Amino acid sequence: MPVRVMIIAGESSGELYGAMLAVRLKEMWPGLLLLGIGGEKMEAAGVELLSTISSAFGGVGALSSIRHLIASYKKVKDIFRTIRVDVVVLIDFPDFNLKVAKAAKKSGIKVLYYVSPQVWAWRMGRIKKVAQRSDVIAAILPFEPEIYAKEDVRCEFVGHPIAEELKTHVVDKDAIMREFSLDAGHPIVGILPGSRAGELNRHLPVLIDTIKILKSRHPEFQYLMPIAPNLAIGEFGQMFVELAALDVKLADGRAVEVLSVCDLAVVKSGTAAFQAALIGVPIVVIYKMAALDYNIIKRIIDVKYINLVNLIYDAPVVKELIQEMAVPEAVADELIKLYEDDDLRNETLEKFKRLREIFDQKNPTNRVAELIADLIA
Known part of the structure; x- marks a missing residue:
């Protein structure tokens, strides 16, 4: 059976990281089925979009945003019930993604949190929630693994995608x-x-x-x-x-x-x-x-x-x-x-x-x- 990975990003920078990851995953597994929520970059990278939540930002109205997010979440849960997903990759966007993580864990799906929530800045109580709902946390800042050190979760500093992008950005x-x-x-x-x-x-x-x-x-x-x-x-x-x-x-x-x-x-x-x-x-x-x-x-x-x-x-x-x-x-x-x-x-x-x-x-x-x-x- 083909490998199935879901990537969920909620705004433009996270979507760029998701698109970069999608390209690499396609190289590793040519028959990979990539599902996700994101935007044009992820779609161009080979992700079959269940929904786009970038439209839920930028002042389209609070009620419209909430309805869109609820519909997006329902589509994700429907996928969890109907097909086998091997890993869900969550990119930042904690208010939405932590709910997805909870649903994924209930369905027996592995969860990798990439660009974890900024628990060091506010709502420190989320540390346990992020840890409990993740199998691996891929941290983009060097001090973040220490924050999760007391929790029963693997957290590794992987580097920052912005730095990675700059290395490949040729400027005349x-x-x-x-x-x-x-x-x-x-x-x-x-x-x-x-x-x-x-x-x-x-x-x-x-x-x-x-x-x-x-x-x-x-x-x-x-x-x-x-x-x-x-x-x-x-x-x-x-x-x-x-x-x-x-x-x-x-x-x-x-x-x-x-x-x-x-x-x-x-x-x-x-x-x-x-x-x-x-x-x-x-x-x-x-x-x-x-x-x-x-x-x-x-x-x-x-x-x-x-x-x-x-x-x-x-x-x-x-x-x-x-x-x-x-x-x-x-x-x-x-x-x-x-x-x-x-x-x-x-x-x-x-x-x-x-x-x-x-x-x-x-x-x-x-x-x-x-x-x-x-x-x-």
Whole structure:
């Protein structure tokens, strides 16, 4: 009988990891039946989609989202009842995936949790639940196995798929410099405010004023900003008019390509900030959210840092300017420190280099595929 694996991802980054894994699994087992929940990337990689839950994100409405999730969960349970699934691979998305894990265990199906929930940040009580409902946890951060050490579950640090993707990402820096008419003799500052409309509305006013300050103090700086491909620039009106007036060059997506030519960057906390560190670009991290949301989050999240670099080092390697601290003067000052202070910049880059070495030793997709094979065997 063919091997049957189900992969469930709930958002774009997880879906990318699922697609990478699907390609590797197809190489290992050409007759493999791959089922799952995800999006276009996973489908293109050979996953037969039971449902797509990416549509349950991005403001389609709470009621619509809940109905979609309930329907998706029902389809998964129906599959568990009708065909033999060897392993279910769960990628992040804990509120949905932990329910799937419980149903899988009841059906005698092996569960591998890839990109486990951030139990170290909030809702620590989920540690036991994740452990009890998983046969193996494939951790993407080096400190996570210690968190699960007291639980009766195998947890292994496999590396981060972002680092794996960067290793295979070939960038023609000269072509990018030509495309955007950038001068190699002058510093390039990356502006990465985020990819969602809300993030741009909160971050762009701060960053526009930051650029104005930088221009007065370092007129030689050049500015490059990636824009999410599906973003409607017209929705942001005057802000993009101001960016054009400040000679900020806009790139359609391609955050990795943008970062590869930058000497400095200011980045919204998240994936791009981790990519910048792995590429070796000194950064200042910012993040702003609605005041009510921030006050709620502040009460339930228990971490000293929000940036992965700082979390891994358990030290303030990267400057974080959060909420009321994220003001133009502070952002400009921190960027200028990184530019003018050779010791600070070199120390930061050395720590980024050591971080990259940790992850370069790993190949998460291959290792997760091997763990799946172990579970099947």
